[in-house]
Amino acid sequence: MNLWQKFEIKSGMENQGFSLHIQKGIAPALRAKYLAFAKWLRTNYSFPVHINVYVINAEKILLKNGNWAYGSFRWFPKRTPLIRVASAIETELLQEYTLDELHEQILSSLVHEITHYYQWISKLEQSNATSERQANYFRYRIIEQYEMQASDSKKIL
Secondary structure, three states: OOOHHHHOOOOOOOOOOEEEOOOOOHHHHHHHHHHHHHHHHHHHHHOOOOOOEEEEOOOOOOOOOOOOOOOOEEEEEEEEEEEEEEEOOOOOHHHHHHHHHHHHHHHHHHHHHHHHHHHHHEEEEOOOHHHHHHHHHHHHHHHHHHHHHHHHHHOOO
């Protein structure tokens, strides 16, 4: 089962899609990449329950359990679920990676968290380790698909 393709894209549904909330201080180039990626996601995938995505201007996010992470997915019984993605770049990483590679890693963190959203929607009963492996699998597959389609559209122009 392809978790990301399970839901049909339907137009006109009130509670579908996602809202992207980008904090001040996010680099303009990364902001533009988020907006382009969000547009591509909305075109290619269905979001049957509306979700809020918060792009946070921090290197990591403090989780409810006290741990630090690059992203988080939270759902609530009677509220819209949310994703938070840390989007400030750790300066020491610039010595090892290019800015484009780091932006790709940040976008892949969003994909990882969206996979947890699809796991939640699908009511999957699996271990945390299995959920994390599945989210990491899609993290790279979806980014790869996005980059392939983006490079194909540039060839057309």
